[in-house]
Amino acid sequence: MITLRRGDRLTIASTGTADVLLTGEGHEPVALPDADGSVAALLRALDRPLTWQQVRDELTLDAARCDALARRLVTSGVLTLGCADEHGEVATARVHSRLAALRLDGDLAVGEPVQLSPYALLRRSGERAVVESARDCTVVELHRPALAAVVAGLCAPTTPEAAGGLAPGGLELVRLLAAVGLAGPPGPETGPAPHAAWAHIRSRAGLVDARGVPVRSLDEPPPAPAADTDIPLPAPDLAALRRTDPPLAEVMETRRSVRRFGRAPLTVAQLGELLYRTARIQRRFTPDLADQRSYAHTLRPVPSAGAMHELDYYVAVRACRDLTPGIYRYLPDRHALALVNRDTVPLVRLVNAAYLAINRESVPPVLISLAARFGRNSGKYGDLAYSLTLRNAGVVLQSVYLCATAMGLGACAVGTGDAADFAEATGLDPAEVSAVGEIVIGSLPGEGE
Missing domain, CATH: 3.40.109.10 (NADH Oxidase)
Structure with a gap:
């Protein structure tokens, strides 16, 4: 079950230039107009994780308006996506681009084949494995090491049930990967090579959350003393x-x-x-x-x-x-x-x-x-x-x-x-x-x- 979550350390404030200003540790400020109070209402509702359908039920908005608002908050990084099973958290997805391919209201058909996107990159981040998109830098963090086997199992076309059976919580992970465009129906590989796409998205704002790496000083090093051999x-x-x-x-x-x-x-x-x-x-x-x-x-x-x-x-x-x-x-x-x-x-x-x-x-x-x-x-x-x-x-x-x-x-x-x-x-x-x-x-x- 995929749920939307609000950051624990997210602060909501009103300003004179934007109706709602969202700030938080490790997150760039996001200003959103909120003339009808729908943004504030959605954020209040997300004091607890909610499914996409539950978000629709909580707000007195038509489905299209509600979907657009939730999608905007997800792609701006204000909300994250997650999934869990009876044993606890399985994975968390963070979306960094408003152009990310999201299918939050869809589900995988039983028995239909699914395959990992060629733009999905499995790597280490800190002490956890993550699956990252070379197209839009969406990052899915795996909360259990065994779930890496599920990602590997999706390299060849298989059913969600077969891939999900490779580790506890596997089916929930497959659904989350599909929801953020990192898994889908098998098909011919088109578009630029993954490493070329990765290089491009890292070169432009809007496709990646690009922040500086903390350093002690940006100062140009002083010149070294002249050497006799210069x-x-x-x-x-x-x-x-x-x-x-x-x-x-x-x-x-x-x-x-x-x-x-x-x-x-x-x-x-x-x-x-x-x-x-x-x-x-x-x-x-x-x-x-x-x-x-x-x-x-x-x-x-x-x-x-x-x-x-x-x-x-x-x-x-x-x-x-x-x-x-x-x-x-x-x-x-x-x-x-x-x-x-x-x-x-x-x-x-x-x-x-x-x-x-x-x-x-x-x-x-x-x-x-x-x-x-x-x-x-x-x-x-x-x-x-x-x-x-x-x-x-x-x-x-x-x-x-x-x-x-x-x-x-x-x-x-x-x-x-x-x-x-x-x-x-x-x-x-x-x-x-x-x-x-x-x-x-x-x-x-x-x-x-």
Whole structure:
């Protein structure tokens, strides 16, 4: 039996801008208009768990209005769904999107086959197993470990009774999974792959309850002291560049992906100018409680969500005049390079992967990998952080493209990259820091080449 439940710690208050304001621990405030008092009446009725039909009987509303109101409260996270048997609680479902597929007034036909949705993901959350939807992030928490067998039993078409018989409370769980769209009649699998759907819903508000992960501080780490081995880079004359650079309209019109490079190697001055114009720290800001960014952050030539700037530039140098081949990290606070690895094996792997990705037209002289420090912006943006990192990387790639074009250099974003090669080359843990974008740089081919 599926019931609707109200959160124990939910507080109901009236405000001047909304008829009902619902607040609670671990829940974003929800404001609902309640001109006829139906919201307040429903919430009062749910001092105890009620079935969908009992909710209809409690309220003096027509069935369609009552269903719409209850559905709205469920999909806004104000109400949860649950099921129990004679032994106690079986499972609880929390819905995070108003677009979630709910069939609360339906029931499973006896003897008719049912199957788990391909978008149902069984995983651990804390000390319990949960079934989560890769389409809308509905989460069904299993209150008993044995119920995982019921979820596994639904992988092949079976009857609700057969799957439910795999563990006590199993039939109630099957009904709850069906009610929130995680189980249903067998059929052909259509739509995007589950991992693609999962990535998308985590990238947009409205499809997932996206809150920041509690962290101690969002402040940008202070710069490390300069090392004797750091390589200072020459800084360009910005005043001169403002006079001599081609107009932006011309740069944007002439920008092209260059996959065949000239024989002339890049110079340290050219590499330094490119990094200076796209990646250096221009200014540091201390926390300002009057500003939305009440944490230390930096200003740079390219924008970044929340001024978090979680992307580091790792430069794999195969051929650059006056610079030894190797893998370097750009230090944006002091416009210098720090040597990461001089071993030729990882360098060749990174450069060769880029060479294959740009259709084997020319071996790249320089490869810039954008490595994301994932913990940097996840504390602020929660589940949206990774999608923002990919957007930040796109902004950087276009900025490098335009700067290289203005400088008369060739550039080409790399469509693929090997995370394992990057991790081995840098010694970084890919779960904490990993490359999310690459671009190759070189001189333009001269006439006759």
